Amino acid sequence: MKTKGLVFLFVAMVAGLAAVVLGTRWLQSKAASDGNRIAVAAIELQLGGRVTREAVRLVDWPSGSVPNGAFNDLAKLDGRVAITGIQPGEPILESRLAPVGTKGGLSAVVPEGKRAITVRVNDVVGVAGFALPGNYVDILVNTEKVGDRANDKDQMISKIVLERILVLAVAQEANRDETKPKVVNAVTLEVTPEQAERLDLARSVGNLSLVLRNQVDANPTDTAGITKAMLLRTAAPVPPAPARTPVKVAVAPRRPTAAKPQPAPSAPRSDACVEVIRGVNKVTECF
Template sequence: MKNLRALMMLLIAAAAGLTAVVFASRWMMAQSSSSTTKVVVATADIDLGQRISPEYVKTIDWPAGSVPPGAFHEVGKLDGRVLKETAMRGEPILEGKLSPQGSTGGLSAVIDEGKRAITVRVNDVIGVAGFALPGNYVDIIVNTQKDSNAQNAQNEQKISKIVLEHILVLAVAQEAGRDETKPKVVDAVTLQVTPEQAEKIDLARSIGTLSLVLRNQIDRQDPNTDGATRASLLKLPQPAAPAPVHSAPVKVAAHRAPAAPRDCVHVIDGASNSQECF
């Protein structure tokens, strides 16, 4: 009987100890989840290229276990920094969204290293009805004369060809803010390109007209097209290729074998002297 009571007391003590461990574990988890740290967030929407001043940011309590990488904990460390991406109200300011230290404000601060900004004139059609917004990617089509030196007028046809792919739109008109919901019909679009691409755009707009083609932001495939011409668009028969010109064959004179030697005699007839061969 005493052994049974001792066993019961032992089981009750073990259960009590296990319960205490469970409650202690839950309390520790609650304490760790409730611990916070200070994180700097935007107090209003901030456009890319804009310099950050203290009135645009503030610190708030943020769960310590979910602080995003690159976050700031002091407002003073952001004073004078320039955003290269738009920050929304309440969004943490991250190092990855800032231009290098010492960058001045404006569009030049958001141009990637080794790239350039070039502006092209557009209208509501060329500008994809205003949906080519900052942060989007476009392809560039040039429409020009295919062969202006051809003697046959039918060969002098226009061609439309994609000449540049996956070009980043930096700004539309004088606005660099990235609002993906509102189209803006403007007369100029600024693009980020390499120096070689800038040269191609400058040449293309001097020999023809440009059009922008909006593309998926994550689509990295580059089209490889032959371009569209009047003949390919209307499926016109292609002109027959001229027959190849062959040069006249050169006749080579046959080599004649030397004549076989013949027997000759001198014939003397009075005052005349001749030679006869046979």
């Protein structure tokens, strides 16, 4: 009985193993019968890197889950440029490639209508190397307040001039999959033409600083900047009021008016009167 039990157990194990093998082969043959083969990365493709025939390969893919923009012809991928990092085994999609005819390099990553500008940084300005490709930063400038007295240190102001600027590259590295801090002396930023003008002026009139911000925080900020007097909570000196200059008001000449006739002066009256009779005539004389 014991020997029969072992035989039955062995037969069951062999039957189970055969069922697994046959099932696997059936699934593979069904997937192959669909005839869907798409291109995937054979090696890691760097951002801005050119795709070659050796860097891609075709693999079988279920027909019901083929992603949009997938390629089934390797010839169509030859010479294309990746605008994102692609790991080995990942499908190569049209949305992850630059337009046809684009040359490799960082210029392929810059979107239409945007520009790339590089600013000099150090270990402090560059947020200790944490400003990596793919991160967003604000640009802070420390300069002299406009309209105040020159060379007056109390009138220095610190102000955010640009917000949520994308870091394209640090030094000559543009890999966005890197997470380790890297202290460099230059950072390349993605800006609009108007932002490029503001940034170029800001670095010529003061000292720049990068402020690292959350990648999903798109809320704009509205600050007035801070001066030394505000920082130390002291009242800013009030300039003396300029002396007032008397204002002369021009008075228009008066138009002449017609003179009113004046009454003839009356003879002075007196209370001393004398009645004089000359012959038949009688006159009253007053003094």
